[in-house]
Amino acid sequence: MAHDTEHHYHDPMNVTNPEHAEHHLVTPGQYSIVFGTLLVGTAITVGAAYVDMGVLNPIIALAIACTKAVIVILFFMHVKYQSRLIKMTVGAGFLTFIILIGMTLSDYMSRAWGLW
Amino acid sequence: MDNAIATTHDAGVHEEHEHIALPQHRHHFETEEQQREAGSFGMWLFLLTEIMFFGGMFFAYLLYRNWYYPAFAAASNQLNVPMGAANTAILITSGFAMALGVYYAEVRDRKKLVIALIVTTIFGCAFLGVKYFEYKEKYELHHIPGSGFSVSMFVNPQAFPQYPDTFAEKPLAPDMAQHTQLFFFLYFAMTGMHALHMIIGIGLLVWLIWRANRGEFSEGYVAPIENFGLYWHFVDIVWLFLFPLLYLINRHPLK
Known part of the structure; x- marks a missing residue:
């Protein structure tokens, strides 16, 4: 029975998940x-x-x-037509990038700006 | 039933998953949509690492342009705007053909998919061809950073009447003129890494054309075409930023 349970395990969330955007x-x-x-x-x-x-x-x-x-x-x-997971992934990537640039730039600006 | 999970699946869901062996629906995915989304998600994660990779160089350019502004403006104005603009149009056309390729894979049109991929490849090669002539000009002017680098165009612009943009520049002091090397170092690093991505992409395209011609992507299995499309469009986007930042924004330097 243990084997049977393992073999037939399907999470219904994966089938009916509303996050799966309609294919466009x-x-x-x-x-x-x-x-x-x-x-x-x-x-x-x-x-x-x-x-x-x-x-x-x-x-x-x-x-x-x-x-x-x-x-x-x-x-x-196709990001306009993708699920919220993909949209979040793309947005998070650009946000991280802007944070990295912003923090590095603020470091340069506050330490040695005008001293080169 | 010995646990709650086992009671959650109904007969319909169960049947859907019997003996599935399609490439667009491997047995470890619940549905085709799930496999597709997992693939897109993975591809986007890879592209985010690429954003960070190119982003580091864009940041270096931003910083050094602020530090050595006169050198960066003078060196940037030596770049060939018509060639850069032509390459932008060529790359956008290549991206358009790639987008159509994904569409023709979706509607299972093998012939048009192959044609779209071939057009994508041709425009990709055209881009690299234009880039070759640009690099060649830099080589002839001794604008490759290193021991062979020459600052003569920047300390004595009046000696180069054949380059009107440079000709109009004020001469740079010798120490500032040395910093034009930094501009060209970043120019070759950024456009070179971009070109390397194009070369890798063209290699992948040849492989995909061969597979598409065998009909592998016209039976509902679109993922390799779709994910390669994401890569190709990403490389386009990098160029959409490289072109204005390297070629265009210094045409009217601040006094």
Whole structure:
């Protein structure tokens, strides 16, 4: 009986788990819109680089790059249609990355900034 | 029944799991969705380690650009923007073809899947081809860090009228000009590691094309295509940041 129990053990949570998102297909039409948006974004970022906006130049370039990256992550990488587990994983990764950058930068800024 | 767990499964659930041997549903997974999600989860965990790996270099760039700002601006303006922009478009096109590949695997269209993967590979190779000409130019200008490195373009920009962006620069003091080596070190480290990821990706693509052509991914088993797609798009995203940060943001240096 012990063997039987082991063999037939199925956690029903795994079968009926609402976390398992409905499988969603992104269509070629939607991919084409994403593709066009990314190309337009590239054109804008190159154009913006040649306009003198002072300190805003790198900020705008990074804002466009972040927007394009989010579009790629949401649609090409299907994160928009994934379960909450995957969304949390992706979000946690970027949050950890920002924390590491922020803490390292604050260390450099508070120790030797301007002394090199 | 000798325990509570054994009483929880009903006949329907039980039958669903008899003698399953499909690649998209291995016997140790309850459902196809569970296997699929486990695979995506694992792939994302790998990509997070890749974010940390590239992130370290992005941080080094952020810090040294602040420390040696005039050197970084001058060196950055020597990079070839049309080539960088063309490569961005090439890489986005490659990513678009890859996304279509995942779609054609999902709808079980073997022929179109193979075509999409081949297009992905061709644009990936085109990217590396453009990169080769960029690296070659750096080699000819002695902009490879090390004993052969030359600061002449940065201490005497007026001697290089064929590079209008550099030509317009103010000359750097010799000690600051030496720090352009740091820019080129980071340039080669970041674009080189990115290119290595592309080369590995192209190797994997050849293997996937061969398998896709045998029909392995057009019977409902999409995971290898889908997870490779995640890798390929990740490499795209790295370039989406490399291009503006290395090529574009120094065109109008702060006075």
